[in-house]
Amino acid sequence: xxxxxxxxxxxxxxxxxxxxxxxxxxxxxxxxxxxxxxxxxxxxxxxxxxxxxxxxxxxxxxxxxxxxxxxxxxxxxxxxxxxxxxxxxxxxxxxxxxxxxxxxxxxxxxxxxxxxxxxxxxxxxxxxxxxxxxxxxxxxxxxxxxxxxxxxxxxxxxxxxxxxxxxxxxxxxxxxxxxxxxxxxxxxxxxxxxxxxxxxxxxxxxxxxxxxxxxxxxxxxxxxxxxxxxxx
Amino acid sequence: xxxxxxxxxxxxxxxxxxxxxxxxxxxxxxxxxxxxxxxxxxxxxxxxxxxxxxxxxxxxxxxxxxxxxxxxxxxxxxxxxxxxxxxxxxxxxxxxxxxxxxxxxxxxxxxxxxxxxxxxxxxxxxxxxxxxxxxxxxxxxxxxxxxxxxxxxxxxxxxxxxxxxxxxxxxxxxxxxxxxxxxxxxxxxxxxxxxxxxxxxxxxxxxxxxxxxxxxxxxxxxxxxxxxxxxxxxxxxxx
Numbered sequence: 001x002x003x004x005x006x007x008x009x010x011x012x013x014x015x016x017x018x019x020x021x022x023x024x025x026x027x028x029x030x031x032x033x034x035x036x037x038x039x040x041x042x043x044x045x046x047x048x049x050x051x052x053x054x055x056x057x058x059x060x061x062x063x064x065x066x067x068x069x070x071x072x073x074x075x076x077x078x079x080x081x082x083x084x085x086x087x088x089x090x091x092x093x094x095x096x097x098x099x100x101x102x103x104x105x106x107x108x109x110x111x112x113x114x115x116x117x118x119x120x121x122x123x124x125x126x127x128x129x130x131x132x133x134x135x136x137x138x139x140x141x142x143x144x145x146x147x148x149x150x151x152x153x154x155x156x157x158x159x160x161x162x163x164x165x166x167x168x169x170x171x172x173x174x175x176x177x178x179x180x181x182x183x184x185x186x187x188x189x190x191x192x193x194x195x196x197x198x199x200x201x202x203x204x205x206x207x208x209x210x211x212x213x214x215x216x217x218x219x220x221x222x223x224x225x226x227x228x229x230x231x232x
Numbered sequence: 233x234x235x236x237x238x239x240x241x242x243x244x245x246x247x248x249x250x251x252x253x254x255x256x257x258x259x260x261x262x263x264x265x266x267x268x269x270x271x272x273x274x275x276x277x278x279x280x281x282x283x284x285x286x287x288x289x290x291x292x293x294x295x296x297x298x299x300x301x302x303x304x305x306x307x308x309x310x311x312x313x314x315x316x317x318x319x320x321x322x323x324x325x326x327x328x329x330x331x332x333x334x335x336x337x338x339x340x341x342x343x344x345x346x347x348x349x350x351x352x353x354x355x356x357x358x359x360x361x362x363x364x365x366x367x368x369x370x371x372x373x374x375x376x377x378x379x380x381x382x383x384x385x386x387x388x389x390x391x392x393x394x395x396x397x398x399x400x401x402x403x404x405x406x407x408x409x410x411x412x413x414x415x416x417x418x419x420x421x422x423x424x425x426x427x428x429x430x431x432x433x434x435x436x437x438x439x440x441x442x443x444x445x446x447x448x449x450x451x452x453x454x455x456x457x458x459x460x461x462x463x464x465x466x467x468x469x470x471x
Contacts, residue, residue, distance in 0.1 A: 003426045098428045099420035100470040101413055107425060118426050120393070125420065129413055136421065166263045174426035181422050183396055183403070196427040198387060199266065204324040204333055205356050206267065209389040209424050229393035231270075 001116060003174040003196075009162055012171055016153035016193065019175055024150045024215050025113045027190035027225070028142035028177075032060030036137075037086045044078040053083060053137070061121070061182040062087065064135040075126050075134070081106050084124045084137040090117070092124065103128045108139060110177055110189075118194055119211070119229070121179030121186070138182045142189060148215035159212040160195050161232045168201030178211050180227045188225030191215050197232070208232055244286055244406040247452055252292035252307065252314030252348070253280050254299045256321035256334050269390050272320040275354045275398035279318050282402030292317075300337035305344050313347030313377075316452065318398065320390065323355025323383075329368035330358050330383070342368075345375025345462070349455045350411060351382070354390065354398070358383025359432055361471060369466060376458040378436055379446055382415045385430040385471045394429065397422040405452045412447045412469050430471040436464035443467035 006012045036053045044051055050067030081092040091109040098105060104126035108117045121138040157163055178192040192211040199206040211229040223230035253276035259267045280290060291314050292307050308317060322333040332339045332355050341351060358381060359365040397418045404414035412433040419431035437443025438459045447469050450456060
């Protein structure tokens with residue numbers, strides 16, 4: 001599902017109601033891995049450079065470092081997506097790169113639910129300059145499932161403070177599992193409505209982006225898993 | 233002082249850089265909850281936090297009602313100006329170029345020469361590539377010290393989550409990564425994939441080759457000497 005743009009609150013509400021016709025997707029407890037399964041060499045059979053896959057202590061995500069002798073075009077010989085699949089079994093989809101320094105980028109889909117992972121995480125990013133870090137594997141292992149139920153559209157809109165917005169506001173929304181960046185610890189992967197709010201009236205342009213929980217459960221807190229992205 | 237703090241598997245590089253930081257949180261007018269930038273402190277603070285762990289020092293910090301154009305012009309124009317300055321607040325781009333909207337004032341990064349080598353503008357619209365942005369920089373007053381301004385093309389999200397880019401940028405600098413590459417990566421790593429922000433780096437060189445060399449190679453520990461000319465060659469990296 002792609003991000004959607006709205007010019008009215010009613011449009012967002014109708015979109016949320018339509019989403020909730022489907023079965024509520026579960027949330028997942030996440031675990032931290034000490035290492036990626038398998039020897040890194042297996043992911044680059046045609047290349048002789050040293051490959052290190054190191055965990056970050058702050059988030060448990062992984063950085064891929066490749067030694068000297070690695071040229072930019074060599075990235076095609078390294079299966080970074082397969083490395084990430086050893087961390088969590090998802091579908092990986094190559095997408096248009098999101099920044100000029102990015103050479104290759106893949107987003108992920110939770111296979112069982114058929115739902116995209118969105119946020120700053122949930123991605124494999126390969127960079128133009130391999131030194132010192134060639135790629136970020138920003139995926140975390142799911143270790144347990146937590147059932148959930150849809151929150152009402154009214155509750156979602158209220159959390160996002162959308163009814164209070166001024167005229168001239170443009171809304172963007174994206175539904176998916178929300179994964180934090182490589183700099184943040186995360187213990188729960190949950191379905192969210194990710195919102196982008198732009199004010200383009202008189203005065204400076206203003207933009208805010210944040211996540212609102214799409215489902216809830218008696219077992220998880222209202223903003224658990226959202227990190228610093230919970231506040232509009 | 234802490235040095236070489238481990239965030240990942242390897243040791244980080246010592247970054248002995250003088251830092252300045254400022255931010256504006258509150259803005260008058262209606263819809264204050266939306267207009268105010270409650271998270272504006274996070275980018276500069278997290279940037280500073282990460283670099284302090286590797287040997288840097290802070291020699292200027294201010295916020296909100298204490299920040300205005302005379303203060304910034306005075307501190308940044310001084311010979312003892314911080315090497316790296318990080319500013320967060322609202323911004324806009326007009327006929328006179330980028331303008332930072334402060335608590336009760338406006339400030340232009342290109343109106344007067346500054347003594348910093350690197351300025352981070354965590355504001356909207358350092359440039360706006362939808363218009364002929366170069367025209368606004370034709371009459372800019374850069375001095376010779378400034379080598380790079382990091383910011384965004386058009387609107388940028390300044391929220392609690394995206395402000396983590398300040399930490400990410402510093403973290404990448406401490407790996408010895410070139411400044412321009414570190415900025416682009418930091419924004420890519422901390423923006424949402426749904427609605428990505430668009431980082432740019434405006435590099436100032438004596439000539440084209442100098443500007444391109446800076447963009448490719450300059451690290452925070454190895455910032456080239458001041459330019460020879462006050463009318464630099466401008467090289468925009470990104471979007």
